[in-house]
Amino acid sequence: MAPHSVSPPPRAFGHGTDSPPHTDTRNCLPRNAPCLSYWHRTTRAFKYLTANAESTVPASSLYVIIGSGISGALTAFSLIENGVKGEDIVILEAREAVSGASGRNAGHVRPDAFRGFQAYAATHGSEQAIKIIKNEKLVFEKIDEFVKKHNVHCDFHPTTTFDVCLTPEFAAYEADSFTAFQRAGGDVGHVKFYQGEEAQRRTRVPDAVAAYEWPAGSSHPAKLAQWLLSNSIAKGAKMWTYCPATQIFKGTQDHWEVQTPRGTIQAEKVIHCTNASAAALLPQLSSFITPNKAQAHSVIPTRAFSGDKVLESTMSLRYSMHHFYSLIQRQDDGTIILGVSRANPEMIAETKDQIVGFDDSSANSEIVEDAMRRFKIIFPEANTKTRHGEGLDYAWTGIIAMTPDSVPLVGPIDELPGQYICAGFNGHGMARIFTCAPGLARLITGGSWVETGLPECFQYSVERLSKASQKSKTESAW
Numbered sequence: 002m003a004p005h006s007v008s009p010p011p012r013a014f015g016h017g018t019d020s021p022p023h024t025d026t027r028n029c030l031p032r033n034a035p036c037l038s039y040w041h042r043t044t045r046a047f048k049y050l051t052a053n054a055e056s057t058v059p060a061s062s063l064y065v066i067i068g069s070g071i072s073g074a075l076t077a078f079s080l081i082e083n084g085v086k087g088e089d090i091v092i093l094e095a096r097e098a099v100s101g102a103s104g105r106n107a108g109h110v111r112p113d114a115f116r117g118f119q120a121y122a123a124t125h126g127s128e129q130a131i132k133i134i135k136n137e138k139l140v141f142e143k144i145d146e147f148v149k150k151h152n153v154h155c156d157f158h159p160t161t162t163f164d165v166c167l168t169p170e171f172a173a174y175e176a177d178s179f180t181a182f183q184r185a186g187g188d189v190g191h192v193k194f195y196q197g198e199e200a201q202r203r204t205r206v207p208d209a210v211a212a213y214e215w216p217a218g219s220s221h222p223a224k225l226a227q228w229l230l231s232n233s234i235a236k237g238a239k240m241w242t243y244c245p246a247t248q249i250f251k252g253t254q255d256h257w258e259v260q261t262p263r264g265t266i267q268a269e270k271v272i273h274c275t276n277a278s279a280a281a282l283l284p285q286l287s288s289f290i291t292p293n294k295a296q297a298h299s300v301i302p303t304r305a306f307s308g309d310k311v312l313e314s315t316m317s318l319r320y321s322m323h324h325f326y327s328l329i330q331r332q333d334d335g336t337i338i339l340g341v342s343r344a345n346p347e348m349i350a351e352t353k354d355q356i357v358g359f360d361d362s363s364a365n366s367e368i369v370e371d372a373m374r375r376f377k378i379i380f381p382e383a384n385t386k387t388r389h390g391e392g393l394d395y396a397w398t399g400i401i402a403m404t405p406d407s408v409p410l411v412g413p414i415d416e417l418p419g420q421y422i423c424a425g426f427n428g429h430g431m432a433r434i435f436t437c438a439p440g441l442a443r444l445i446t447g448g449s450w451v452e453t454g455l456p457e458c459f460q461y462s463v464e465r466l467s468k469a470s471q472k473s474k475t476e477s478a479w
């Protein structure tokens with residue numbers, strides 16, 4: 002038996018043992034002691050949080066899904082919907098269930114409406130760029146439909162979102178994108194535009210130069226992924242937590258041998274839903290998927306944003322393409338979740354250097370300070386004396402998976418027959434996974450790419466990897 006490819010050296014990985022320090026930022030399994038997010042802290046009683054954390058893995062399973070985030074959980078759910086027996090599915094998770102980006106994001110379910118068009122068109126052509134944006138609109142509609150159909154308690158709040166332009170330069174960039182998208186035949190029928198005083202009144206941002214508004218929402222992302230896992234487990238699927246897949250070998254008779262610290266599973270089909278850690282098992286991705294850290298904060302509002310003054314819409318508050326803040330306000334408890342862009346000109350060089358990497362064990366205090374200072378600048382009405390209990394509640398970090406062409410990798414890994422991938426969401430998975438994972442399940446169960454309805458540029462191919470360049474990326478849009 003030979004590994005299908007060169008794998009990283011074995012590393013200590015188990016309960017209570019932190020991963021060793023690493024210099025290679027790519028070929029790396031998830032760190033072993035991640036911080037908790039707001040979402041984790043509010044779901045500690047999830048029944049399957051540490052499922053099978055001590056037991057050995059089964060000797061075989063037809064399907065092994067690696068990763069228990071929304072990609073892995075929804076792939077399992079969709080496979081079962083497509084007729085696969087739950088008992089034939091094993092999910093392996095390196096840490097506790099939903100401990101990756103799906104359990105630590107900023108809560109936005111926010112399709113791009115037009116902004117990314119120019120950047121996508123430059124890389125993929127305008128036809129694909131339109132499909133990418135159309136797909137995001139569809140994802141929002143699908144989540145809305147899914148949550149209602151299955152009565153999923155994930156605090157989903159369908160509403161509208163504002164892209165708030167905080168500088169004339171960014172307002173000009175947005176106007177150009179809007180026009181380019183519309184001219185290329187993109188649908189902007191659902192987008193409203195406001196400027197000057199009207200933009201300021203609608204967004205409550207006195208410095209708003211202009212604002213665009215369209216349908217979007219927010220959710221408790223961990224509850225959504227946990228519901229998907231619980232549902233699949235109820236139908237027979239099994240999950241092993243604290244059980245990383247460490248290597249994959251070619252076995253006999255077209256099987257793959259998935260090695261873990263608690264035994265080896267023989268599988269016909271192996272599905273990589275491993276986000277930024279994908280290259281640990283698929284080294285061909287080591288220069289394609291880059292792990293980037295992102296940070297979010299929960300804020301207990303003062304009176305200015307409480308009661309009937311809670312913000313109904315979500316927002317992306319933008320100084321430039323790369324300097325922005327995302328905001329949702331949870332409708333049930335009023336908590337504000339504030340996300341911060343990775344490329345912030347106000348950060349000191351040391352913090353900028355720390356942006357790439359796998360360390361999701363703590364939040365960065367400089368980013369916390371920037372987020373809280375900027376919140377008060379953008380919303381002067383928040384700049385009041387706080388009572389004990391109001392203000393910053395908590396901060397956390399997580400890892401997003403960037404790709405050089407700004408779109409995810411979905412589909413069969415042709416050079417490794419029987420292996421599949423759904424990863425690389427560029428910090429934008431909540432607006433993409435709800436079509437990608439069901440699409441992947443369709444491919445696995447014999448469907449064609451056309452049946453997935455996904456943009457062709459999402460498809461995994463060796464050619465796509467080799468085309469990978471250092472071209473500038475579209476900034477994540479949450």
Ligand SMILES: Cc1cc2nc3c(=O)[nH]c(=O)nc-3n(C[C@H](O)[C@H](O)[C@H](O)COP(=O)(O)OP(=O)(O)OC[C@H]3O[C@@H](n4cnc5c(N)ncnc54)[C@H](O)[C@@H]3O)c2cc1C
Pocket residue numbers: 030031067068069070071072073093094095096098099100101102103104105106107108109110111244245246247274275276277278279281282294295296297327340397398399400401423424425426427428429430431432433434479
């Ligand atoms: C701070 C932050 C804010 C964000 N905000 C937003 C937002 O508001 N809106 C939005 O759309 N997106 C946002 N994102 C991005 C979004 O969360 C991700 O795109 C999405 O969750 C990716 O889901 P996933 O299932 O592919 O990956 P993950 O949720 O990361 O799941 C991958 C799982 O695989 C496990 N794993 C990896 N390797 C192995 C292995 N070898 N063996 C076993 N298990 C393994 C990991 O532990 C992890 O649990 C944000 C991300 C962060 C970090």
